[in-house]
Amino acid sequence: MTSDATEIHTYAVAENLGCKPKDSGDEAILACLREVPMDKLTEAAMAYSVANHPPAGLFTFIPSVDDDFIPGRQSELYKAGRFVKGIPMVFGWAQDDGATNAGPAPLFQTEEDMKVPIKNFAHKIDDDDYGNLFALYPAQDFEIDVEHYEVRKAESDPVVPVHYFRTARIMRDLLFSCSSIDFGFEMTRQSQEVDNFPGVYHYTLNQSMVTPLFRAAGMPWLGTVHGSDLDYFYNNIFPRDQMSEEDLKLSDAMIASFINFAYTGRPNGEDDPSWLESFQDVDKGRAGSPNTFSIKVLGGPLGTGAAHLARRSRQYNDNDTVSMQIPLGDGHFEYGEMESPTDRIRKQELTREDLFERCAFINSLSEKLGH
Incomplete structure (x- = not known):
């Protein structure tokens, strides 16, 4: 901006x-x-x-x-409290929301190739910023995405380098995830004195009806891309009699959640109380970024369900490799909760995305990014 x-x-x-x-x-x-x-x-x-x-x-x-009409950058305005408070909100992104912003997957042979799409949206960041950004999205974290692609790809499909999956995730967080978390946190933090504030909610969609269409068009690397959630809200790709049973079930659940939200300010209903507020126990006097975060996963191989995440600490060693440490005795860990194996795996997968650490760095670049 x-x-x-x-x-x-x-x-x-x-x-x-x-x-x-x-x-x-x-x-x-x-x-x-x-x-x-x-x-x-x-x-x-x-x-x-x-x-x-x-x-x-x-x-x-x-x-x-x-x-005049826009007096400042959006992050500058909401950090200063210059917005209408107490508005219930639902923020969401698709799991592969940055994939189409990245570009054709076979082009990403080196880290230098990763800079090309990023520059289109963040032309002021420098080499030091790129170094820090790429360290937060190390190649080893995305080898599993390459493995998943290799398992499902046809023999004639192209090889997709790991740097493509790194770039797609960076673009998702840069354009969608991090600002949604940041503004949602500020709306929650600064709305605590508003009576009966229903809260802020987040979701990530992990299922798409358009993946077969992209495969037929020669782009088999694309998964749950930007706009996939609209297909479930509005049936704007397939009529209901052509949708799979899994897609019909997810569509009905999403529509019901948003009807509940329009009526009550909360997306969770009596039949599904699992959609938690994103930020709980927030101290109004503590600015900055959240230490805990709840998000609803919608669809996909791990099914629909909530995940509650806590900030971890990231350390760098002399070889510039990144290790994660979960601090013992952290007050944000909730013991005694009963989780199914699927719940645990879902939480592990979301924890692997390092949203706290990655978004903290991306949001620190707000002035350079014009956000």
């Missing part, structure tokens, strides 16, 4: 329409643009957007901080 991208693109569209004579100021350019018929102006702007960022022109005319 702090970049000059929108300004540059607006000048370019104006020039394409003949509205940028030499030495003319912004007022003269705007006066000229106001004389252009709306349909012609819209057509020119859309054509430029698509050419700038095919195929749909997204991320061309992005919001900009103008000290």
Whole structure:
């Protein structure tokens, strides 16, 4: 939001329409643009957007901080409490939400290749930032993703390097997960004095109806991509009589949760009380980031269920390899809870994503990222 991208693109569209004579100021350019018929102006702007960022022109005319309509970066505003408090919220992302932002998987042969898509959204971060970012997403953490892909891929499918899965996860956290956690935490922390505040909830979707379509289109590496949740809310890919039993069950559960949320401010109903508030026992006076986090996993091989996560400590050794330590006696651990084997595995998989550590670093880059 702090970049000059929108300004540059607006000048370019104006020039394409003949509205940028030499030495003319912004007022003269705007006066000229106001004389252009709306349909012609819209057509020119859309054509430029698509050419700038095919195929749909997204991320061309992005919001900009103008000290007027938008007075500051979003993270700067919500950290300072400049937002309406007490609004119940549900944040969610798809498990592979950054996959389509990364690009074609076979292109990621080295760590240097990983920088290409990241630069499109974070052009101000430097080599030191990349070093820290890549250390938080080490290759060994994503070897299991390569193994899962190898098991399901056809003989004719391409080999996918581990660096692709690293990049896709970085893009997910950079664009979706970390800001959702950060703002949700601030909404919870700063809304504690609001009477009957229902809370903030998070989900991650781990099931998709569009995976076979991507496989048929020659992109078998894509899993639960951005927008997969909309298919379950609106049946906008397949009509209900063409959905599998598993997809129908998940669709009904998701629709019921959001009807409950619209009616009560809470997505969990009497039939499913397991959708927990994301942040519990938050101290209003403690700014920063959460130490515990609850999230609902929707669908996938581990099934639907909640997971409660606690912050771990990350240490670096002399060989620049990363090890994780779970501190003994940490007050956030809850003993005596009965968990099924599936619950434990689900929690282990989410713990493996290191959301606390990775998001703490990504959110520390907010000013550079324009977030």
